[in-house]
Amino acid sequence: MTAQTIHLTPQTALARLVPHILEMESQADGRRIAIGMAGGPGTGKSTLAAELVTMLNAVRPGSAALVPMDGFHMKHAKIEAMGATDRKGAPHTFEGAAFVSFLHQLKHANGPVSGPGYSRKIEDTVDDAFTVPADVRVLVVEGNYLLLTEGPWAGVKALLDYAVFVHVPRDIVQARLLKRHGEEGLFTEERNRAHIERNDLPNYDLVETSRDRADVIFEMDVER
Template sequence: MNDNEQQVLQLRPEAALALLIERVQHMLTTYEGRIAIGLAGGPGVGKSTLAVKLVEALNATTPDLAAYVPMDGFHMRHSKLESLGTVKDKGAPHTFEGAAFAEFLAGVKAATLQVSGPGYSREIEDVVIDAFIVPAGARVLVVEGNYLLLANAPWWQVRPLLDLAVFIDLPRDTVKARLLARHAQHGLFTAERNRQHVERVDLANYDLVKRSRGRADIAIDLVTER
């Protein structure tokens, strides 16, 4: 769908969900085999919540039709970041196994048997093995992550694997408030550490990801209360 002009919409989250359900259902009638729907955007914009709700809605009508495939499971392990001296950058593109994620996604698209994949736990701030399952009969992969649309290596390998790429966006101030609340939720770090991380890493990632917005088929500016 890359040759189409980008569609830009302002929608409330429930309307965005309805739109995506409709698009996926249409694609299922026109595509053969497994399709990948990519939800990209900066940290804190609500893309993971939207992705999970999309999977739930699709599976409510046809069990195991869709599976959630998060990019976050391809964070470098915390021990590896410690050995590299890059713990302070955690969440930036270079702290992910980007090539491994692209290889995994390509494999899942082609798979005919059940596949499991890694996730990321904010409670322990580390990778969790076998966090999700893609059933053998699943036709829709709802892929979610910050860096799905980046054009630099190794991330450029991801975009061609997405049959529909959707960029989810929110105003920067709203994102900052959400991220501060997220980091404080589990009480693992001090408020000052969280503030510094949001300012130095998360918002820098938000700005970086924003520049990949033009590579999406659909750009959705979410309209929220906060």
């Protein structure tokens, strides 16, 4: 089935998602549901996912939790040992199988479960960065590679009850990424531009090939 494509702003996207997810939760007979927020780097999916969790919890306190894929980056030391620092952030520099296993555990957990996060300030993962409490009924899972069919990533889609793909034009993504890298102040602008061209934009292009596996595609009407 071809994914439905809708043009909308982040605010109208949230207004559309919240009632739909609340209805899904009410029909789930107490089991946890997972909502996937996929899209390339710089598309704003992380912000959208965090705001979605906030809005769901405003309606039903404690019902939703954010589950970021980025915590499953390989440790930086491991990526260095692989000689893959130039491609850090590409699918093969993640612990994809561990991420799939973690999602499966979360969907069936009866108690609190902690998971890793990623810090751009240190460019590395942080263990036990968040905890999903036992009472959570909606997992909002966000990340670039949720809908890929390569390797262990192919196992993610089956664990998602509803998948959203967030699209933002490539030129806007490029400008956003340059600003993001610059704000962290870890590297020169020249290095950041090279990294974006060599790594981030190819990752964006790869992720775009997976968009039709979503249940709905949000073509975001955004400013730079």
